[in-house]
Amino acid sequence: MSDAKTRPQARQAAPLRPMKEANLVRLFVLPTIILLIVMNIFPLIWSLFLSFSDYSARLPTEWGKNPLMVGGQNYKDILSDPDMWRRFITTAKYVVLSVGGEVILGFGFALLLQTKFKGRGLIQTLLVLPMTMSPVIVGLMWKLFMDPNWGMFNYLLGLGRIDWASDPSINLYSIVIVDIWMWTPFVMLLSLAGLSAVPKYLYEAAEVDRASWWFKFKSITFPMVWPLLLVAIIFRTMEAFKIFDLPMGITGRGAGAPPLLAYRIYNVGFLTWNTSMGSAMGYILLIMVIAITSIFIKYLNKAKQ
Amino acid sequence: MASIESRRGVGRIIAIVVLIAITVVYMIPLFYIINTAFRPWNVIKEYPPRLLYKPSIASFLRIFTSRTVYAPGTAPSAEQLAAMKWYERIIYEETNEAVVRTGDLPVRYLNSVIICVVSTALTVVLGTLAAYGFSRFKVKGKDDLLFFILSTRMLPPVVVVIPIFLMFRFVRLTDTHLGLVLLYTAFNVSFAVWVLKGFIDEIPTEYEEAAMVDGYTRFQVFRKIVLPQATTGIAATAVFCFIFAWNEYAFAFLLSRKVAQTVPAWLPYQMGVLGYDWGAAAAGTFLFLLPAMIFTIILRKHLVRGISFGAIRK
Numbered sequence: 001m002s003d004a005k006t007r008p009q010a011r012q013a014a015p016l017r018p019m020k021e022a023n024l025v026r027l028f029v030l031p032t033i034i035l036l037i038v039m040n041i042f043p044l045i046w047s048l049f050l051s052f053s054d055y056s057a058r059l060p061t062e063w064g065k066n067p068l069m070v071g072g073q074n075y076k077d078i079l080s081d082p083d084m085w086r087r088f089i090t091t092a093k094y095v096v097l098s099v100g101g102e103v104i105l106g107f108g109f110a111l112l113l114q115t116k117f118k119g120r121g122l123i124q125t126l127l128v129l130p131m132t133m134s135p136v137i138v139g140l141m142w143k144l145f146m147d148p149n150w151g152m153f154n155y156l157l158g159l160g161r162i163d164w165a166s167d168p169s170i171n172l173y174s175i176v177i178v179d180i181w182m183w184t185p186f187v188m189l190l191s192l193a194g195l196s197a198v199p200k201y202l203y204e205a206a207e208v209d210r211a212s213w214w215f216k217f218k219s220i221t222f223p224m225v226w227p228l229l230l231v232a233i234i235f236r237t238m239e240a241f242k243i244f245d246l247p248m249g250i251t252g253r254g255a256g257a258p259p260l261l262a263y264r265i266y267n268v269g270f271l272t273w274n275t276s277m278g279s280a281m282g283y284i285l286l287i288m289v290i291a292i293t294s295i296f297i298k299y300l301n302k303a304k305q
Numbered sequence: 306m307a308s309i310e311s312r313r314g315v316g317r318i319i320a321i322v323v324l325i326a327i328t329v330v331y332m333i334p335l336f337y338i339i340n341t342a343f344r345p346w347n348v349i350k351e352y353p354p355r356l357l358y359k360p361s362i363a364s365f366l367r368i369f370t371s372r373t374v375y376a377p378g379t380a381p382s383a384e385q386l387a388a389m390k391w392y393e394r395i396i397y398e399e400t401n402e403a404v405v406r407t408g409d410l411p412v413r414y415l416n417s418v419i420i421c422v423v424s425t426a427l428t429v430v431l432g433t434l435a436a437y438g439f440s441r442f443k444v445k446g447k448d449d450l451l452f453f454i455l456s457t458r459m460l461p462p463v464v465v466v467i468p469i470f471l472m473f474r475f476v477r478l479t480d481t482h483l484g485l486v487l488l489y490t491a492f493n494v495s496f497a498v499w500v501l502k503g504f505i506d507e508i509p510t511e512y513e514e515a516a517m518v519d520g521y522t523r524f525q526v527f528r529k530i531v532l533p534q535a536t537t538g539i540a541a542t543a544v545f546c547f548i549f550a551w552n553e554y555a556f557a558f559l560l561s562r563k564v565a566q567t568v569p570a571w572l573p574y575q576m577g578v579l580g581y582d583w584g585a586a587a588a589g590t591f592l593f594l595l596p597a598m599i600f601t602i603i604l605r606k607h608l609v610r611g612i613s614f615g616a617i618r619k
Contacts, residue, residue, distance in 0.1 A: 136573055242463065
């Protein structure tokens with residue numbers, strides 16, 4: 001009896017062929033792709049459109065007036081604006097100083113950490129802590145730490161009451177110091193991964209030849225770690241170029257803040273509400289980041305082998 | 306031979322000493338914040354800062370509450386004092402203030418927790434599905450798609466935030482939890498796909514094939530065979546996504562004002578409001594950094610994998 005009841009249903013289900021793999025894979029992959037298109041690609045296209053127009057998000061939208069298509073005028077204005085060039089240079093300086101410091105210190109720490117001893121794991125864990133903290137809150141923390149009146153920074157270094165956060169002649173370097181503190185562990189971790197992949201027999205062979213420490217470093221250690229170090233450099237460079245949150249915690253974006261690129265974009269986009277100009281500036285930043293990213297991917301693939 | 310050995314021994318000891326010194330120096334800013342957070346009111350602004358004092362939790366109570374100062378000559382009576390709750394008494398004794406209401410921190414903290422937990426859950430679901438798809442199926446243009454997914458992660462927030470702001474304003478998602486959840490999910494899903502694909506690639510396919518021969522469907526295979534083996538990877542990815550969302554600032558700062566405001570978007574602007582109440586600022590900072598620190602310690606074995614987007618597997 002029950003057989004008779006279930007059978008027709010089973011027969012109905014039978015013609016439904018098992019989904020083809022090609023259709024099935026869409027169910028797995030499509031939700032992610034759709035989300036990324038809606039939240040990233042669509043805004044990106046919109047932003048590109050805006051960057052060729054004159055538009056303010058604060059005024060009512062009126063086609064032909066707001067937005068008004070102006071072609072490449074925004075880009076022309078940006079590239080002929082001395083303040084933007086000053087910001088390019090300041091940002092580049094910031095990138096070179098902080099990434100340089102991180103690479104030297106991070107690689108150095110990693111070399112030291114190759115020593116095997118009890119408590120090595122603990123030290124590595126402690127050193128890594130800054131890396132996963134919120135940059136803006138790390139900035140805030142250092143602002144307190146570096147305060148000329150009550151902070152400990154000047155006191156520990158035996159310096160006078162230097163105002164690290166507000167003095168416009170030095171606050172770029174304060175941000176560099178904090179960036180180095182925060183991201184040296186990142187370079188250290190990648191370097192350690194590289195160091196641990198160096199085959200032992202290379203060192204043993206060098207030992208037999210009585211090679212000097214420097215020779216081993218120059219011809220074995222460094223070339224083996226270099227691909228990963230490069231990944232770290234490219235990654236940090238990319239992040240440092242668009243830096244916004246860390247300096248916001250230390251200096252804010254007021255008059256005395258260092259002239260970084262991202263500040264200007266946010267100020268133009270959300271304080272003076274020149275939405276289209278902000279979009280164009282964002283695009284210039286994006287083009288620079290894309291250039292760096294493509295190198296990153298290329299070497300990431302190489303490092304993977 | 307012996308001299309080489311002892312030379313190496315000396316080098317080793319120097320390396321260890323230097324490492325310990327570096328670690329101590331590295332921890333000073335963190336130590337300073339914790340130290341400041343527990344300082345009682347009367348020694349907060351001492352310079353040079355003293356190291357030893359009787360710790361007080363009043364700073365934490367202050368960041369959790371809104372208060373008014375007792376006007377001179379209007380100290381609470383003995384009965385009022387006796388009726389005070391324990392935290393009210395601590396605050397009164399330290400700063401001569403009366404608690405008016407709960408402060409703004411608890412709401413912001415709760416916002417952060419809700420937004421991060423929901424978006425992490427969503428990210429991991431989407432990411433696991435996509436990672437499995439990319440790992441096990443032949444997808445047309447797989448490498449290009451994966452590159453596309455990774456590249457969205459590299460987008461500077463500043464480039465997309467303007468149109469997202471317009472979009473959110475249009476669909477009324479500005480300053481809502483849902484808005485930030487969607488944003489953080491989109492922000493993290495690329496990371497999740499890459500890292501999870503690495504984990505799923507490591508799971509041998511033999512069991513799945515055998516199960517499919519036995520009549521399991523793809524979804525059953527995914528649910529009953531792949532998911533249990535991928536738990537570690539999924540958990541590690543989830544913790545990473547949580548940390549990223551927890552720390553996010555640029556979007557939260559521009560797209561939330563009050564209702565859905567998270568801690569990073571709020572805390573830096575309290576410096577003025579708190580009237581440079583250093584204890585409270587330090588307490589808030591410490592409370593906010595604590596979860597990330599704990600999670601990092603839990604994650605330490607997977608950190609390299611995470612920061613390299615799954616490229617380096619140890």
